[in-house]
Amino acid sequence: MKLTRSQWIRIIVALTVVLAVSACGKKKVASTPPPPPPPAPAPTASLTANPNTIQAGQASTLTWKTDYATDVTIDQLGKVDPSGSRAVTPAESTTYHLVAKNDSGTQEATARITVMEAPPPPPQQTSNDSDAQLFSSNMKDVFYDYDSYDVSAQYQQVLQADARFLQQHKSLKFTIEGHCDERGSTEYNLALGDNRANAAKQALAQLGISPDRMRTISYGKEKPFCTESNESCWQQNRRAHFVYQK
């Protein structure tokens, strides 16, 4: 009885193995002989750009899909995968050209990305923007010692450079903001900031800059450039800050 049972088990195991092997074998048998080359269809291809209109500097995404192709190229990108997508940032309007090839043919697809120039700002605006940039990149602020509104020799030199710039750009008007560090009292710092702004104004006036071009305002300790409580930060906040005025 026991023997018979173990024999049965062996038989079942053997059968299972044979079946499994034969199943695997069948597959091999099926793939082993190269199938007759299917009548290769001509490749298909599509190419889209999303968005297809961008501002200069922005990116668009090209997406393409091909079937049956063995060789896919996009003119501007070179050889690419049969299907895929890629972000592009054309500098000017561009028509992307995809070519998908195989032995039986070639399929082309195109997508155009239109690049808009930045909207032309009103002429006045342009001149203001560039003036503002010119101003802020040339005018250097004056920094002060604690509780002081005296322009030190170092910043007298800075003001001389500022004055040279202002004399070359006589149309520019500006505001001088007086700022203070966080220590001390709100009202006293407002007054101190005014004295700082006015010290810078008077120094520029002595260097030949017309007072009509300059306004002053104190922000005391109300608008700090730096908000940490340490000397390097406080130093940043004790200043006469030049702001271009439209």
Place this chain on the structure above:
Amino acid sequence: MKRYRASLLVLFVLFAIAGMSAQDWIRTGTGLGVEKVRLAVPDFKPVTTDTGTQNLSAVFNVTLWNDLQSAGIFDMVSKSFYPLSVPGAPREVHLSDWGSPPPSASMLAFGNLGVQGGSLSVQGWLYDTKNPQSPQVLGKQYREQANDANARLIAHRFADEIILRLGGGIAGVAETKLYFVSKRSGSKEIWQMDYDGADQKQLTHMGSIALSPHVSPDGTRVAYSGVTKEGWQILMYSLELGRPVNFQHFGGDNYSPAWSSDGQTIAFSSSRSGNTEIYSVSSAGGSARRLTESKGPDVSPTWNPKTNTQIAWVSGRTGLPQIYTMASDGTNVVRITDQGYAVSPSWSPNGQFLAFAWVRHYGPGAPGASDIYVMDVASKQWAQLTHEEGRNDFPSWSPDGRHIVFQSSRTGRVQIYSMLADGSEVRQLTTAGENTQPNWSSK
């Protein structure tokens, strides 16, 4: 007698100053020349029983107790000493129970309150326990629409009546307001609150920066400074109209306005000359008169409200800011502080004292921070009121001269506190956002 009592507080501050001129700390209490009135204030008896009455009566009782407690002239008898049966009307009073130990009260304030037909009625009495023949000092009756604000208002009025009777004829401050700067809305704006911190309201909506509110002596307008298209200008908010009203604009930056106590003149700081100087102008507008002439910053004027012939202010003419006084025409300049960094003067209603913020020992590693001080203007003797608790600034006197409101960073962010003029009974009034530059109304 009234005059004598009125000067009691002044005297006791003077005692403190005279004895302490060389000390940083003063400690005051009932043993320093003023015997505070022992006052018992049992909760007012509710005569109606709905929940509305219970809520309003809780608001009323807390407000009345706090008003009297913070008045600075009473020794409030703890409620745990009170007899079990609390009177709500004169016929329920057993004076001997209150006048003898344990309460040993010399005065008893009691009464009742009820809500009927949407109105809150309060009856209140003040009895002298030492005068059983004719004990009534005060009997008052109030009726207002029933809501929390009116429960507080009635409590304030009754407290002020008691304070007027027992405080030497000086009106209490329970109905006064405080004006201040708050940044809780995002930008610094002018706000208003009751003297005890209740009912905080935003007044201005500039969206730029508003600073330095100073309410007119008649309580109808708040002068302040704000950033406008023309820089800093003195601006005016009408409390009657509930909106900003026009005030004259000047050249340069203009800030730190201060009303004279007759409401006729506003002193302020202006940079129109290229230097910040103190000017004065009629509160009706007109041309401004320049009062100072110095190279350094001049700012934060305050009038001697007793005479309106003197102005104290802050000047940086010799370096770090110091307090000076001058006649209101700019003559007779006297330097008041002799060292450190001294700012934000506020002149006491009786003309005798200047409160100000002082970093007395200034410099790296020096001890102490910005604290509130009171100085006797004539003798220049001073007393320090705050001690080693954050940076304290912008003191402003209450109209009775018994309290000072100020800003302090003692809990981290800057908040507004009030205290008695001897530095005791400190109370925090604001908690939301950052709150600065309090100014106490005169009424």
